[in-house]
Amino acid sequence: MRKLILRSGIALSLLAAASGGYYWWQQIRFFESTDNAYVEGDISVISPRIEGYIAEVAVGDNQAVHAGDVLVTIEDSDFRARVAQAEAVLLGAQASLVTVDSQITYQDARIAEMIAAERSANAELTRARQEFERNKKLIAGKIIGTQEMDDTTATKLKAEAEVSRISASLVAERAQKGVLEANRAEALAKVDEADANLRLARNDLEKTVIRAPIDGVIGNRAVRIGQFVQPGSQLLSLVPNDVHIVANFKETQIGDMQPGQAVKVTVDAFPDRPVIGIVDSFSPASGTEFSLLPAENATGNFTKIVQRVPVRIALKDNAALNGLLRPGLSVVVSVDTKSAADPRLAAGTGWLFGAAQAASK
Structure with missing residues (x-):
């Protein structure tokens, strides 16, 4: 019986070892x-992007929040004033632009008026020259007198001078329009600058409200009401x-x-x-x-x-x-x-x- 038990134990041990080895080979x-x-x-570390005093802390420790929820609010009175100031500057720049546009419109009317005057003066000069040429022939035949010829000559010279004056005035008016167009470009640039400053002011005002970027749980909250914070300072996680x-x-x-x-x-x-x-x-x-x-392995005592x-x-x-x-x-x-x-x-x-x-x- 003892031999049977011993043999059975040995057989079971071998079987267990074989099963264990097979399982190790196949799985373990x-x-x-x-x-x-x-x-x-x-983990997101929440920090402000502007400086100011904390007006409200809307969350507590270990509180679950969703993306978009308000976490902290910074005092915004100064930022609202900056927005109002930027809006006023923008309105002034836009008014200046409207004024320059009106001046350009008026200048276009002036140029059109001078062009019409130039055409009229050219027509008068043509008539005066034709009359002068006729009178030259008549005075050669002694049909008209010298006084009448002198009047015709004076009329022609006056018409030529008028054409020259109007042409010079037209050049000056067109040059003035160029100046106004340059002024308009400057005014437009000021409008763009004022608009950009307004957007920056509104962005700063928007940054006074700090919202959760993701869903999560508040931890490591160090911010308190009345605390002065600066960009980059850690408020909470x-x-x-x-x-x-x-x-x-x-x-x-x-x-x-x-x-x-x-x-x-x-x-x-x-x-x-x-x-x-x-x-x-x-x-x-x-x-x-x-x-x-980092480990420096290029040494004599390398392990x-x-x-x-x-x-x-x-x-x-x-x-x-x-x-x-x-x-x-x-x-x-x-x-x-x-x-x-x-x-x-x-x-x-x-x-x-x-x-x-x-x-x-």
């Missing part, structure tokens, strides 16, 4: 895990509801990883509620390359250290902990490197992920 060896992983989110996982795998673990593979995520705060994720992307460099003091590569893991939309995850929470991730590298095929390819998916439901 394709999983890469790490506990150096954390929940992260694209807005933590988004949409989070992801960053897992720092050893460089020896990422050889078979690729985007789209399935990931099991176990959150330390909720150990009994695993969720499914997908490998999204890999960092372009190891973590030490982005540190404040090889396994590097860590940050891997971004996207969570599925139907994650069981959707809305409960907070940036900074610790997680444990396990990547199935045997799974398909296609997001549409990467959901629960191994028994581990199937169990996680069932638990999430």
Whole structure:
């Protein structure tokens, strides 16, 4: 009996070892895990773009807000006055432009009048010249007297002088129109400048109301009513509801990883509620390359250290902990490197992920 029991035990041990080895060969060896992983989110630091005194703080700590909600209001009396001033300057510039346009219209009328006068003077000059030519023939035949010839000559000279005067006046009037057109261009530029200043003033007035750029939860609120703030000063942080996982795998673990593979995520705060994720992307460099003091390996006392590569893991939309995850929470991730590298095929390819998916439901 003892021999039978011993043999049975040995057989069961061998069977268990064989089953374990087979399972390791078929499943476990394709999983890469790490506990150096954390929940992260694209936290927005809210800062003012203008300086002023805080008039109202519309949100409290840990309050959920939606994109477009008012967070903070800066005292706007000075900015409203600047808008009114810019509007007045714009109205003055527009009035100057209207005045110049009226002057140009009047000048066009003057030019038209001078053109008509020039035509009339040319017609009179033509008549005077014709009469002068006739009288030259008549005086040669002694049909008319010298006095009449002198009058005709004077009339012709007067007509020529009139034509010259009107031509000079027409040139002067056209030159004056050129000056007015230059004045109009200047006035138009002032209108554009005033309009731009008005838009800037309105933009500054609009910046007195600080709104939430995304949906999220208020955190690290440091702003208070009556506080003087300047552009760039941190008022509060807005933590988004949409989070992801960053897992720092050893460089020896990422050889078979690729985007789209399935990931099991176990959150330390909720150990009994695993969720499914997908490998999204890999960092372009190891973590030490982005540190404040990167490692200098070109030294005589070099010691090889396994590097860590940050891997971004996207969570599925139907994650069981959707809305409960907070940036900074610790997680444990396990990547199935045997799974398909296609997001549409990467959901629960191994028994581990199937169990996680069932638990999430």
